[in-house]
Amino acid sequence: MPYNFTTIEKKWQEYWRANRSFAALDPADAGQMPKAFVLDMFPYPSGAGLHVGHPEGYTATDIYSRYLRMRGYNVLHPMGWDAFGLPAEQYAINNNVHPGIETERNIQNFRRQIQMLGLSYDWDREVNTTDPRYYRWTQWIFLQLFNSYFDPIQNKAMPIAHLQNELFNENLVVGPDGSVRINPAQEGMEEIAGEVRIERLWRELSPEEQRDVIDGQRLAYIDEVPVNWCPALGTVLSNEEVIDGRSERGNHAVERRPMRQWMLRITAYADRLVDDLNLLEWPESLKEMQRNWIGKSTGAYIDFDIAPAEGVPATPASEDEPDDLSFTVFTTRPDTLYGATYVVLAPEHPLIDRITPPSHRAAVEAYRAQVASRSDRDRMENKEKTGVFTGAYALHPLTGEKIPLYIADYVLITYGTGAIMAVPAHDERDYEFAVKFKILIRTVVMPAGGHLPPEGKAFVEEGVAVNSPLINNLPTLQAKERMIAHLEEQDLGRRAVTYKLRDWLFSRQRYWGEPFPILLDEQDRPTAVDESELPVELPPLSDFKPTGTPEPPLTKATDWVRVSRGGQVYMRETNTMPQWAGSCWYYLRYIDPNNEERFVDPAKEKYWMPVDLYVGGVEHAVLHLLYSRFWHKVLFDLGHVSTPEPFRRLINQGLILGEMEFHTFTAADGSAVGAIELTDIHEEPTPQGPRQVGVHKETGERYVGVRVNPDDVEKRGDRFVLKSNPNITVDARAFKMSKSRGNVVNPDEIVGGYGADVFRLYEMYMGPLEAQKPWNTRDIIGMTRFLNSVWRNFMGSDENAPPKPNVIDGPVPEDLDRQMHRAIKKVGEDIADLRFNTAIAELIKLNNSLTGGGPISRGLAENFVLMLAPFAPHLAEELWQALGHDKSLARHPWPKFDPARLIETTLELPVQVNGKLRDKIMVPADADEQTILTTAESAEKVRPWLEGKTIRKRLYVPKKLVNLVVS
């Protein structure tokens, strides 16, 4: 008789809630218990509800948490809602309801769905990023950023007051561009500083300039920058939110335009964000993604002077123009400097107007206009090199040779210095450009073997320098060093490091986000709202639509916007923070969710941090996971948190794909073709949902996929074919679940039909947590059978009698006892390593051994139930109660295994002859090698293989096998 999962699951979920079974203890109450902070990436509560991917990660952390509780850990395992953001707001606009109402409804639904899975969260610690009591502290952390700067002496964030001190004391000086740097005089560089001092001292600045310098150094600052403006969403987006020139949310077109926006100075942390990855137990691939995103390159800056030319005045025509007739390039290959035969500036480079002679002005302007109108998308699809000669020449810093100066859009104004020295012989892009524009190509590096670089291609690898008087015959690595040293001696350049990472664009022109705790004066300069006035609550608005212009919706809240402080009138900042703000620090709030005085109590923070296990999707590799590391480091520098990194160990759960689909392909005329004949089978969107399209290998004709019934498919050889027509090969693959494809699995239906315990077991049994794997509803029955069988084995299978425990007192039979100890070892180790599929297999195996064996010894029965508990907690609690316990097993000690019980008294050893298995022998576990070899040689099925042969070698791998080498 199957057990009634509906009743049992409801009963125990209510019990756990009523008894606060999973409440984490505050450090003061925890005594000597070790702590474990086990964290899920909290969900964005969308209107579509939970999908089956959410429970995958949540169940994994739940099993781990339940296991650690039984191992005596004080476990913090919380859940909350990342609820600000675009989808709820879009829905609200379309349906004319307030986003807060829509969000609350979605949260209710998500909470219901998550709770029906029986996850052991401490619900007393639930957080919601849209709750003013939460975002009060998001705003507070923003003010920490606003009130700090990155100190170049200490390489960390410091309060802004310290910056004033350092400037006043002249430890720091102000550069020509308003940047702050270490006073060269403090570094023993007086002679350079004395020669031409381009920096200015604090006392030389006017109060206005002083304020600009301070504001310009803040970790949160306002700047006019080229941004990603998305007209359809009516907001700007960060680089991380733009994929292939389109918005990550909604796939809308994005254009670049300069706007005045809030920025966060994440670039100051680029080095530490790279270096500290080494402290983390994260998937190597994910660390690599962060390293690539930060994009650290080491090399040199090299200065180039412009050759004097007619029509180019030696002094600037206006104040806006740069007064220096020189520019700086960045290169990772200073050793190839002798091979630089031209230079390229980005089309947006400020020097171009200054140096272009009248004869070339028209051509240059035309090219710049063309580049400006080109979309990012077009730029990505068409990488044919374009550019134009400016008519100007640069002087080679070593040879003094005149080399032509081009502008081209393959040089990006946003990276390095926006200018390059082009070495066509040793750079693919420069090579392509030089060939197209017929520019000299000069080889300065030869492969170490002395072979000539292949024709028609640049030699980009390392080798030995040639045609380079200063560094001839030096291998690349040494050549670089020698060249940098020379450049520094001659003041022609210097060692340099650059990053791909840009500062984080932090403001959005939307309503549904955290307001900035900032007031703007009449010159639009920012002032912090006093901490005592936090939270700055989002004003209620009936019309919260984006304006379609860069003017944010909050400007419509006119009463809210105007404030007066100390007789002065200010305007509130009307941009809002991006979706990611709330998720940057939510893990810290779980530690102390109701604290009204601080964002987290320091003693509690010190106890719980860092997060011991963090599980979530890989889609946050460069968004949430980079942003929150950055915020955490700022908080660490300022002394608000105790660890340099927030998440010690991280696992990405693999995507769950839809059920396997089978497609045949037909042409427009209805003729069918085998999938094997096609190339480039890919998905194309249509109004009816995506469909499969393939191109015929020979004819190039387009074929469209037709879905076929899996029952009509079989495998022949290495391919799938139709049973009804084996000449037609079938394409078999699983796709990402999507509404438009109609292959989404709804967790409500699975839990309703099979129960939460079965659902949990099924998802954990599908395969390794990290692996991508297809959903297969048919397989669920296996887990139903397993739990039903457990129920029968423990509670009796007599349908006419009421269920009662099928248990006897007394010792466990020896073979079962050994199996039990092995299971205790295996299941415990597997859970610790998050290998749930093999842990479940071990439990199934043990249960199979109990099947049909009569009453179960109590000790074995209890241990089995305890091991089952993390995976199928409802059923386990019910059985535990039936076994006579009146308390939940949630904190009952995990069973212990006895290593002595694992040892077999006799061993079954495989015997190989020349590496091929021929027989197995039974030997006493303590037999010596000689005895074992003799037994092996005389084994019945081994002897025929030895006849007439000489044994060359006898190998015995202790307790593993015997291998006899004969010839």
Add this chain to the structure above:
RNA sequence: GCCCCCGUGGCGGAAUGGCAGACGCUUCGGACUUAAAAUCCGAUGGCCAGAAAUGGCCGUGCGGGUUCGAAUCCCGCCGGGGGCACCA
């Protein structure tokens, strides 16, 4: 184009230098049943021999190598997935 990961039965997967295919699904046969479902028992990588017990050969994408021994390590290729993509 560059970087990373992965290719094992009809399917999901196990084994990470030592018995390939644990465990689950599927399929087939049997038991129970008036019947069906559920449940239980047995078989289930391919080929060959045998009435059977059983035995042999082949087999972890393909080709080579290292090793007494390779799914596992190394080299080259093919296929799939992911990331980055004019980053100097």
